[in-house]
Amino acid sequence: MAFNFNWSPLTADADFYKRAQEMLTTALNKSPKPPIIVDDILVNELNLGSVPPELEILEIGDLAEDRFRGIFKMCYSGDAFLTLKTRVQANPLNTYLFSKPSFTSPQPLAASSGLTIPLQITLSEIKLSAFIILVFSRQKGLTLVFRNDPLESLKVSSTFDSIPFVRDYLQKEIEMQLRTLMMDELPAIIHRLSLRLWCPEHRASEDEVMAQATKSEKEEVAVDPFASPPQDAVDARGNVLDASEISSLSLDGGSEIHSLFSQKNLLRLAALTDSHRTLSLFTPSIRDAVFRAWAGPSERGDSAGTSTPVTPSLVRSHSSVASSSTTYTFSRGSDDGHGHIPSRPSLVSMHSATTGLSLGAGRHSRSHLRKKKNRVVNLRKSKTTDDVVSESGESEASGTPASEPAIPTQIPEEPEDNIITPPRSPSGKVRFRTCSIDLGESPRKLRLSTPGRSALSSRTVPEEVTLEPALTLEPLEPTAPIFHREKRSAYNTTSQYPAEKLTAPITLQPAPILSDPASAGGIIEQAWVLKMAGEMTRRAHDEKSAREGFWSSQSTDEREDSPPPAYEPKAM
Amino acid sequence: MLEFMDYVQHAFYNASHWNSENSYSQLTATARGLLDFETPRGLRLNLSSLSSPNFATSYAIGSVGLVDGALSYLYTSLPLRTTSQSGDIDLHDVIRGYRQIQEFRRHDEPWMWEQWQGGKRIDKRDTLLYGRLYLPQSTLEALYLRRIGPTQQLKLSAVSDSRLRNGGTILALHQYDVGKYSTETLYSTDGGLIGARGLYNFGPDPRKERKELPRMEDRFYGRFSAGAEMYYGSLNKSGGVSFGGRFATLPAHKGTPLTATLTLNPLMGNISTTYAVKAGKNLALCSKFDFNVYSYESDLVLGCELWRVKAKTEKKRERSMAAKLEWRLDNTEEKSRPEPEEVAGVLKARVDQNWKIGLLWEGRVKELLFTLGSSIDMKRRDQPFRALGLELQYSS
Structure with a gap:
């Protein structure tokens, strides 16, 4: 070379x-x-x-x-x-006299x-x-x-x-x-x-x-948050940014995105989502688009993406900063959450398409999977370039081939922490699993993703699941935006939650166990997983109903009650 | 136009027989008054009062962008009996224009200041204290002025402002003036600046008894003065030097009063000449030319000052009843008594070689003194008026 x-x-x-x-x-x-x-x-x-x-x-x-x-x-x-x-x-x-008060000036005549x-x-x-x-x-x-x-x-x-x-x-x-x-x-x-x-x-x-x-x-x-992230990465006075972070910014964008969507449209969509969260009165006009306000707090997390019919591309635009395939995960996740089966096939195909591309693509898909939990994060972050940096930095750290081995070790550590810290971790765990399953995400996702995932290493899946907490947690958490700022900090907070009264985050942890077998890709295992998932769903449902917790009840209610995102028909 | 507090300060100089004009720093006072006048910005109101002969207050409020103001107080141990009503103040005292230098007056002898009572000296040195607080900026100015002796004066001025380095600066200035010559030494805490200024007046020494009368038959009857200044910043190791000379006619001069100055800055190669004439009773013209021998940069400013005097309404000459009864005319001496001129206003204008024009109209309306000014930049056709301001003063 x-x-x-x-x-x-x-x-x-x-x-x-x-x-x-x-x-x-x-x-x-x-x-x-x-x-x-x-x-x-x-x-x-x-x-x-x-x-x-x-x-x-x-x-x-x-x-x-x-x-x-x-x-x-x-x-x-x-x-x-x-x-x-x-x-x-x-x-x-x-020059001496330049900035001095005239009252005490020596008032030289010509000197x-x-x-x-x-x-x-x-x-x-x-x-x-x-x-x-x-x-x-x-x-x-x-x-x-x-x-x-x-x-x-x-x-x-x-x-x-x-x-x-x-x-x-x-x-x-x-x-x-x-x-x-x-x-x-x-x-x-x-x-x-x-x-x-x-x-x-x-x-x-x-x-x-x-x-x-x-x-x-x-x-x-x-x-123009997309065209200039590297430039902004620089302005952090050189202290914060890692090589990986920066590189992720510029590289993850992937050429396919830019070939699919014009940058102008991406910008317009970004501005549109911005306008939802600011007092800006400017909303870019987009043809054939229907604007929809947020339906409820639970949707807020998704709202950045779902608020408009155009969302698929919008989501895409956001994720483009961090990883190309995040988009699909996102839309599929929400679809699954609402149990719209028809949308699945297309998603699967898209997903597999991305994964099949190359090693890099595989990385993307994996990172995107991981990101799914952070989809809220993604959407919010892509606005401010700062966030983009931290966000993508995370994904990139895992994404680079060189550092790839580091990821699995790195991520499992966190779950362990979580398990140790919560006083009532066992129950939490169970609940967690159910929680995620309740949403119908992980089983379906597993099923869906298997075709494309064959190319992936088995490691990727655990990773994705580990990150699950963020996904479920964030829609529930009203103050989520704060945590989204930095993914890592968000993790930390989740690990601390057990000590506090918020139990929801804890429950998410065990997901890796669940999905691990699935990652192996075996059909039997999948079936087993599905079965287990069903069981867990049921159990979780029971538990949830039994629990009077504000979060759980609200979240479940809203998930069930909330209207489907406006963009779904288009996503098909 | 002088601010009220400056006016009071000059009244203090006059009352304590201090000639503030006999100083190297005042060498070009005429040119400065005619060319370097400041045009006001925005609206500004001054409310002042010399409430007692020893105490004066002044309040100012202005609006340049945002409203700001200043409070000032002045105390003097020397009772000042000067006109303080803005309706009565002579505009010549508050408007700086062509400055006619005066014949020197003999300084008081030290023994003239002595006051004895019961075998003890009880006389005190005249002192002036002055403070001003600028409000939104919370900048404090303070002045301590003390006549150490008939020929000496000490001036301490200080500014306290959090934005300044070290929170403020103090300037100490010692002045020594015997008429024939005067020296000043100064020290500023800002940069440890040490300075010295000196002025020497050629001609008769006012300390000695004048033997012969001035020769009035000369074409020019005036005074030539020369001086120099030197500064050295002990902390930043920098300095400055300048020399200067001035010729100005004295009041006894028969022809057109004129003032010409030349200042040199040998370090920076700067030569500056000014020439001012009082072309008429109400008109003064001035020009200034700067040239730098190192950079070949030059600068030319022209200015004029026009005093507008209120037209006197001619009194009808009527014989007095007494005269009529006695079948005679009135006494001629009574009629010829001159009446004081009433000044309506002063127009000052200047223009430099970049077509920057400054205009100032100062005068009195009823009891108010006003200053209306504008600076115009003819190079910028789209927006020639750079600043416009009105300043109003009322004092009692």
Whole structure:
């Protein structure tokens, strides 16, 4: 295996330098400038030089024709240089008086008269040494994040080199500025450049935006959670994000989604769901769509998806950020929940289609299964890019082939915790199982998913079931959105619930046991499982009816009573 | 227009025989008054009172964006007997325009300040205390002014504001003025700034008895002054220097009063010249030209000041009854007595080479002093009016 990094093509493109200069200029002038700088900072010259950086591959997370994710160690000591032009106030007394109250000003007569000097600063001999997380996908562009402060040293030469005091001052200031630029602005710039290069849709939209020439960036960020997640991942100041998290953002989107649905529609749908949860009066007009308000609290979790007839695609759009196949799980889950059999076959077929694709697809399906419990999470999260990050990060951690083994170990741990913590875990467990079965989800799901699942490893299923708690819990929990913020935190909370009076979460845990045999894929086992499931359903029903718990009663009632989602006919 | 508290402060200078104009920092006062006037923004109301000869209060409320205000109090140990009613104040005292420098007055001798009673000195140094609180910002300004002696004055000004570094700054200024020359030394806690200013007046020394009368036959009868200033920030290791000179005609000058100044900043290569003439009784013109020998940047500002005097209604000349009875005319001396001019208002205008125009109309309506101003930018055709403001003052 060989990698071919081309350094010179970048320099060959004349347009590239122009664009990069423009972006750097705007980035440099964004923050308020100190009083010593009296003019805009212009990037006069930019040259990446001929010496490429030395890259040491530490890890490659994902590799395909159209995507790449890896961690590098980069050392650079090349001949790149950057020339900035601005005008500075050379009189220290003038800048001294600038922000002082006039009442105590010494009021010099002419000693503070200004002298503005055009200043040219050349940054050269830049030495960098950093760990870089590089994520590339043809759809999402290139994302580059520094894990540490990359700047080792640089030489600042300016008009004032002969004055040591000024030179030292400039050196210090510029190093500081450059550090923030590298950590915060550069990744964004690179991402935008790459989007222009590879993503024609984005380019079109950008051109449009540029034509408008007003508040382009804000709009883009606000409306476009899909096109820009990697960019936002960067803004977390480099502390939170893992390579996997970022990569999941850009890679999981999968080309099939984008080929199926136009990005514009996805955006529109996202805006629509947003409008349900905000006070925004703006609802994008979608043709042939019927708007429906939420029917009840239990549906709230789903409502983000189900509120409109268009939901299938909507759901899809949301999940697209995290994993491609989540959608199907979601719609099927709700269908099953309401016992609409006709919708099943189609779902199955879709599911199998995705799983059959490749290893990556298999991963998707698995993660999507897991996600099913989090479908609420998904829908909510996809709005704010932050959430997307955490969400997808979770799925990605499991998703990468390299880290795959880690997942099963990781996830079983949590159930164990849960089992240990609750004082009355046994009963809880049973109830749980029943709970999930009561919804009719797991058995059917198992049945449904088996064809497609043959390609999957058996591990995936336990995983999916383990995560079940989140699914059942969240619709019940009114404050669910809080937990959805981060999946992991949600898990923790579920594990703590037993100690508190909420028993519902506990009950969900044993599901793995139930589904484990199913995952093996044997027909007999399936039959057994179904039987067991039926039994459990019955038992659970009894238990539930016996229990006076608010949650259970409400949830069951609502599940039974709640009207079918409006989109279901279309889903068929 | 001077704020009431500044007006009272100047009254304090006058009452304590302090010549505040004999200072290097006031070298270009004429040009500043004619060219660097501030145009008000928004609406502003000042309500002031010199409630007793020793105590003055002032309240201000303004609306620039949001409503803000200021409370100020002033105490002086020296009773001030100046007109404080806004209806009676002479506009020449509150409007800074062309400043006619005056002949020096002999300073009091130290013994003139001494007061003895029962074999003990009981005289106190005149002191002025002043404080102002800006309300929404909660910024506090404080001033302590003390006449140490007939030729010396100490001025401590402080600002307390949480937004400032270290929570505030203090400026200490010591002034020494003997007429022939004056020096000032200052220290600011902000950056540890140390400064010194000096002004030397060529010509006769006011401390000595004048022997010969001034030669009035000269074309120009005036005074030449030269001075310098120096600053050094001990914390940020930066400094500044400037030199300056001024020629101004004295009141006894027969021709057109004029003032010309030249200031140099050798470090920054800045040369600034101003030239102001009082072209008529009610008109003053001023120009300022700045040039930087290092950056070749230049700046030109022109300004004028036009005083509008209320037309005097000519009194009908009627013979008095006594004169009629005696079959004679009235005494001519009574008629020729000049009446004080009533100033209706002052128009100030300035324009610089970037076509930025500043306009100011100051005057009096009934008992109110008003300042109406606007700054106009002719380069921006779509929105030439950059600021418009009205300031009203009432004092009693």
